[in-house]
Amino acid sequence: MRMNTIDYESIWRQSLINVTDEFTLPPIVLQAGEAIIGTLGNFSVSTGKAKAQKTFNVSAIVAAALVNGQVLDYRASFPESKRTILYFDTEQSPYHCQLVLQRILKLAGLPIDQEPEHLKFSHLRAIADPNQRREIIRYAIYNTPNVGLVVIDGIRDLMLDINNSTEATKLVGDLMQWTSEQNIHIQTVLHLNKGDDNARGHIGTELNNKAETVLQVTKDTTLSERSVVAPTIIRSKPFEKFAFQLTETDDEICIPELDPTYMDSERKGHLFSYQELSDTEHRRALERAFSSNELLPYGELIMALKVAYAEVVGQSYGQTKLKELLRFLLNKRMVVKEGRGKYLFNKDYYY
Incomplete structure (x- = not known):
């Protein structure tokens, strides 16, 4: 008699969906304008080439979640039981990570000399093993109370080979498992290829296939100081492109500021x-x-x-x-x- 066998019969029957079943839309927690870009139980992606200001854009999303309100064109509405945010940076030094943290607080209108109640920021660049980085993130997600939003800025650093299809499938499988089991939303950040607008490697393909929303941040072709945010993949109706420029605050912290004068060239005649x-x-x-x-x-x-x-x-x-x-x-x-x-x-x- 075989021990510890998987009961595929039971798993299969639990997976069946009946026409009379009643399902509701997962709680909407992130929007851009009227468009839904994030729900609990799903993950999204921010992409862009180097120096496109991807992290500035993600900072605005986190700031909106931190105050459960609007920052730039993003609006957050997390339940009170899901207000904790985990931010993992895999690329930058502690010094530059702290600048990102201060920028988020500044955007949220919170003091930069007090620890925020709902935000925990981790720098993982010093962890050499990508698998250890992934396990640290997993541990934090499953052992931190009231988590609603998780940001992984540099998801490429959670795998050894960006073009390994097996690694990519397993990593995206982890994202789907974590979001489903913990009922959270994960926002990941991934670079685009230098020569085209495709997300890098097999992990880019897998993320595009499974993500709820893929946002692309690009430098404006008409004004180099301006970055434009657009939806490239979105399950809801798409939102209109919007743009931001960087502004230095009184305490010398650069923050993104919405540019209301921007208009997509395709719509200028309308x-x-x-x-x-x-x-x-x-x-x-x-x-x-x-x-x-x-x-x-x-x-x-x-x-x-x-x-x-x-x-x-x-x-x-x-x-x-x-x-x-x-x-x-x-x-x-x-x-x-x-x-x-x-x-x-x-x-x-x-x-």
Whole structure:
């Protein structure tokens, strides 16, 4: 009699899905605009070539999760029981890892001289064995309470050979197992090939095949200081590309800041027309939008414009139209940028 045999009959029957079964969408925890980029029980990927500012983009995602709110175009909504974030960096020195940590805190509006309540940041470059790195990550995921988001910045360093199909399949299998068993979301970072826009190696192919969302960060061809974020693979409806530039704060920490003037060249000929609204209508809507605060950060301003234009002039705009509306207001000098990432209603504008 064979001992310790696997009961494939039981496993197979548990895997069956009946037409009468009831399933719900996994909890949505990360969005870009109205698009879903992350749910619990799945993983996503950020890709880009060297110096495309991938880590800056991921920092914005983590900052949004840290405050459970909006940073750049990302919005996080993790359940209270899933607020802990684990960040693993496999490439950078402790010094540069600390800069990333400070940048995340700065983006989240948190002090950089106090340990954050919900974020644990690990540097794994000094661990020589990729398998040990992987086991450390596994241990932390399974032994840290309330984990909701895990970032692996440099997933290539969890394997010996990036072109080994067996290693790649096993690593992606681990990601699927961890996310499923622990009901978390994992965001990974992987470089693109130098000569094309394909993710590197067999691991890139496997990640593309199994990821919920693949984001690509590229340098803007028209403005080298600007990085553009776009969905290359996404299960939900795609979001409109957005762009950011780096800004240095008062304490000399570089953070990504949304560039509201960016517009994808494919859409430049399809601008939203605002001629139907009069000067008086715009002014009343802007007075309503800025009624609670004279200075508004980007995320709050977008929501304030949405509410104000719906209430005052009866125009209900989606996320894309709201961004186009803000570009229009900036170009007309109805709204002006004041300081670092804040916007002011220019009451003396000339329409």
